[in-house]
Amino acid sequence: MPNKTRVLILGGGFGGLYAALHLDKTIARDQDIEVTLVSRDNFILFTPMLPEVAAGDLDLTDIISPLRQMLKHTNVLIADVKSIDPAARRVTIGYGLNRAQKILSYDHLLIALGSETSFFNLPGVEESALTMKSLGDAVILRNQALAVLEVASLVEDPVIRRTMLSFVVAGGGFAGVETVGALNDFVREAVRFYPNVTEEDVRIVLVHPNPVILPELGEDLGRYAQRKLARRGVEIRTETRVSGYSDQRVEFKEGEPIAAGTLVWTAGVTPHAVLQTLPFKKERNRIVVDETLEVPGFPGVWAVGDCASVPDRKTGKAQPPTAQHALRQGRQCAKNIVATFRGKRKRPFSFTMLGQLAIIGRRAGVASILGVHVSGLLAWGLWRTIYLMKLPRFEKKLRVALGWTLDLFFPKDLAQHVTLHEVERVQRRLETARRRALSPSPRQVETSSTGPRLLSASNGHNG
Numbered sequence: 389m390p391n392k393t394r395v396l397i398l399g400g401g402f403g404g405l406y407a408a409l410h411l412d413k414t415i416a417r418d419q420d421i422e423v424t425l426v427s428r429d430n431f432i433l434f435t436p437m438l439p440e441v442a443a444g445d446l447d448l449t450d451i452i453s454p455l456r457q458m459l460k461h462t463n464v465l466i467a468d469v470k471s472i473d474p475a476a477r478r479v480t481i482g483y484g485l486n487r488a489q490k491i492l493s494y495d496h497l498l499i500a501l502g503s504e505t506s507f508f509n510l511p512g513v514e515e516s517a518l519t520m521k522s523l524g525d526a527v528i529l530r531n532q533a534l535a536v537l538e539v540a541s542l543v544e545d546p547v548i549r550r551t552m553l554s555f556v557v558a559g560g561g562f563a564g565v566e567t568v569g570a571l572n573d574f575v576r577e578a579v580r581f582y583p584n585v586t587e588e589d590v591r592i593v594l595v596h597p598n599p600v601i602l603p604e605l606g607e608d609l610g611r612y613a614q615r616k617l618a619r620r621g622v623e624i625r626t627e628t629r630v631s632g633y634s635d636q637r638v639e640f641k642e643g644e645p646i647a648a649g650t651l652v653w654t655a656g657v658t659p660h661a662v663l664q665t666l667p668f669k670k671e672r673n674r675i676v677v678d679e680t681l682e683v684p685g686f687p688g689v690w691a692v693g694d695c696a697s698v699p700d701r702k703t704g705k706a707q708p709p710t711a712q713h714a715l716r717q718g719r720q721c722a723k724n725i726v727a728t729f730r731g732k733r734k735r736p737f738s739f740t741m742l743g744q745l746a747i748i749g750r751r752a753g754v755a756s757i758l759g760v761h762v763s764g765l766l767a768w769g770l771w772r773t774i775y776l777m778k779l780p781r782f783e784k785k786l787r788v789a790l791g792w793t794l795d796l797f798f799p800k801d802l803a804q805h806v807t808l809h810e811v812e813r814v815q816r817r818l819e820t821a822r823r824r825a826l827s828p829s830p831r832q833v834e835t836s837s838t839g840p841r842l843l844s845a846s847n848g849h850n851g
């Protein structure tokens with residue numbers, strides 16, 4: 389319908405989804421309003437529990453929730469945002485294997501595209517390191533740990549075996565610390581099922597550029613986490629920066645290199661490249677918004693979450709990129725969009741964090757809540773309780789609670805989700821499909837009055 393007012397949300401993570409949920413409940417069913425959400429994945433990923441998937445404590449589907457089942461009146465489009473044209477109020481998206489393009493017009497645009505891993509152009513790191521941001525990353529890390537255990541158990545040479553079983557995690561923030569704790573538990577528990585491999589063959593190292601890990605939680609909790617991880621066999625190298633990775637050798641700016649078959653890179657993020665070409669003001673590559681989450685000088689364009697630089701009303705500094713902030717910003721932004729429709733006053737976004745928590749492996753955690761510092765089993769219990777409550781959808785809460793309960797009685801599952809021969813088979817199929825997409829058979833080509841065009845490469849216009 390041409391006269392509909394179109395709200396377009398880019399990104400189905402914490403910021404985008406919680407904005408869409410509010411609009412879904414308020415204005416999305418109105419006849420003259422159309423709400424559309426574009427995201428790469430057809431689910432929201434609950435990132436705080438990602439390391440638990442890598443550690444085999446949770447099943448991969450436990451921590452994702454399908455967008456379509458959460459949004460009843462919103463159009464959900466699974467596609468890649470390719471470009472944004474604020475002057476023409478249009479967004480180009482690409483979808484499907486051959487990246488067919490479609491143009492979407494909007495009256496209100498909410499940008500919530502999160503962030504991507506940044507490798508700082510360090511040689512070999514982007515090409516060879518694993519990351520920990522997506523569901524695929526957690527699956528690949530768990531799979532990689534199992535794959536090297538399987539191969540190492542067949543290798544006679546102890547030096548090669550030790551290199552294969554050496555894992556370096558770069559970055560001592562939340563993602564790095566939770567990942568190293570989970571990986572350490574997983575590999576050390578798995579080793580006993582591999583008779584030719586011993587715990588001495590395993591080396592797990594956390595490297596961090598500052599003197600103490602987990603800087604957001606304060607020095608005492610950071611040092612506690614370091615001691616706890618070290619007691620469990622993790623080598624901690626502080627004041628150390630990775631300078632490159634090649635031939636299974638992690639090089640550092642400071643100190644000796646480490647021969648390691650796996651480097652997990654969690655040491656940097658940056659907002660999506662698509663945003664860098666936009667004419668908006670940026671701060672550390674994040675889109676600067678005003679207190680109401682609107683982009684100054686671009687009425688009807690809003691940004692929230694990791695890709696937005698949102699001013700903190702108390703400190704004047706940008707708010708930290710966390711899920712806690714993103715989901716609340718998303719909700720407030722949706723309220724301001726509704727207020728704009730109804731001619732009401734937009735409200736400034738304000739939120740004071742109650743606390744932050746991290747788990748550092750089996751039954752150990754650190755937490756700072758309302759200024760009170762807690763560590764060990766109590767912090768771990770708090771982490772599980774709080775994040776279970778925050779996990780979207782009752783069904784998923786139930787599955788996770790059940791998974792954690794079963795975990796108390798059974799060892800970790802060591803079955804690989806993806807095996808090498810399957811990867812090769814999928815690669816072959818993808819190559820065949822790509823070749824077909826590039827040279828379509830006559831049946832795939834439709835002839836129109838303006839000449840032939842690919843059926844699958846329609847250049848549609850929304851609205």
Ligand SMILES: Cc1cc2nc3c(=O)[nH]c(=O)nc-3n(C[C@H](O)[C@H](O)[C@H](O)COP(=O)(O)OP(=O)(O)OC[C@H]3O[C@@H](n4cnc5c(N)ncnc54)[C@H](O)[C@@H]3O)c2cc1C
Nearest residue numbers: 399400401402403428435436469502693694710711712714
């Ligand atoms: C391992 C890990 C653990 C974490 N733990 C915590 C924690 O305990 N507590 C906490 O508060 N925060 C935590 N965070 C941070 C938190 O995940 C982020 O701050 C939060 O996800 C930001 O929300 P967002 O909506 O801005 O981005 P995201 O949640 O990342 O969502 C971005 C969305 O955009 C989509 N997208 C991206 N690019 C495109 C494109 N080109 N086209 C279409 N769609 C696209 C993505 O698929 C995704 O749906 C953690 C992060 C990680 C990686």
